[in-house]
Amino acid sequence: MTTRLFDLTGRVALVTGASRGIGEATARLLAGQGAHVVLASRKQEELDRVAQDIGANGGRATAIAAHQGDSAALKHLVERIATELGRLDILVNNAATNPYFGHVTDTDAGMIDKTLQVNVKGYFELSSLAAKMMKAQGGGAIVNIASINGLSPGMFQGIYSITKAAVINMTQSFAKECGPWHVRVNAVLPGLTDTKFASALTRQEAVLKGFLSQVPLQRMALPEEIAPAVLYLVSDAASYVTGACLTVDGGYTA
Incomplete structure (x- = not known):
């Protein structure tokens, strides 16, 4: 039995x-692990590259361009999944933006609106659409990629940190209200x-050195070290886990 806890054969997973x-x-x-993965982001050609590589390695993937900050695009995305694949078992809300790095009081209105639209409204709208689809089929699992910044704001990352705190609360709200639908909702922090997204920090040697001095493992994570936490939360191994926030930070928040 335990060898099949992480088997996702027959499930459809949407990853933004x-x-x-x-x-x-x-x-x-x-x-x-056997899931048919729907890949979403803004640019179709970049998704096609990933989808083709997954296929070349024996997996199944469908690439659909959709901007997390565009409500109509998210609705169309879920409608296509329903029409073409017939179900949605897993949603991973990962797409996010962090367009401003600087003093919180200098954050202009455009930066505030963009960050809230993608990181909060986009997560909320896609979670709502997915949860309703999952309810109709008997259940599912949603994982939101938040951040340790949602627990304690990062310096010069004010609006981004605020949105990630909102994602943590959103995760708990959806978990409470969607639990009776057999839809589990959790977050990874x-x-x-080491991603392009984090380059505003990682390219500044002094900032990076100062941050890593506070990390017991003394290094950044690789994306491949975050993904297994998501796998756990969407799998049968976490069948009684909902409303949880799993921190993967090398011990930084210990």
Whole structure:
């Protein structure tokens, strides 16, 4: 029995922000466990590259461009999944934006709106659409990629940190209200991870050195080290886990 706890054969999984970083690593891992993975992000050509590589390695993947900050695009995305694949068992809300790095009081209105639209409203809308589809088929699992910044705000990352705190609360709200639908909702909170997304921090040697001095494992995570936490939460191994926030940060918040 235990050998099949992570088997996702027959399940359809939607991963946003799947063209690189944590999203790509997660999509590859879920496909490797048997899921048919729907890859979503803004650019079709980047998704096609990942989908083709998953297929070449024996997995199944469908690439559908959709912007996490576009409500109509998210609705169309879920409708296509329903029409073409007939079900949705797993949603991984991973796509996010962090367009501003600087003093919180200098954050302009455009940056606030963009960050809230993608990181909060987009997660909320896609979770709502997915949860209703999952309810109709008898259940499912949603994982939101939040951040340790949602627990304690990162310096010069104010609006981003605020949105990630909202994602943590959103996760718990959906878990409470969607539990009776047999829809489990959890979050993964990565620490600093070596991705293009985190380059505003990682390219500044002094900032990076200062941050890593506070990490017991003394290094950044790789995207492939975050993905297994997602696999656990969407799998049968976590069948009684909902409303949880799993921190993967090398001990930073210990």
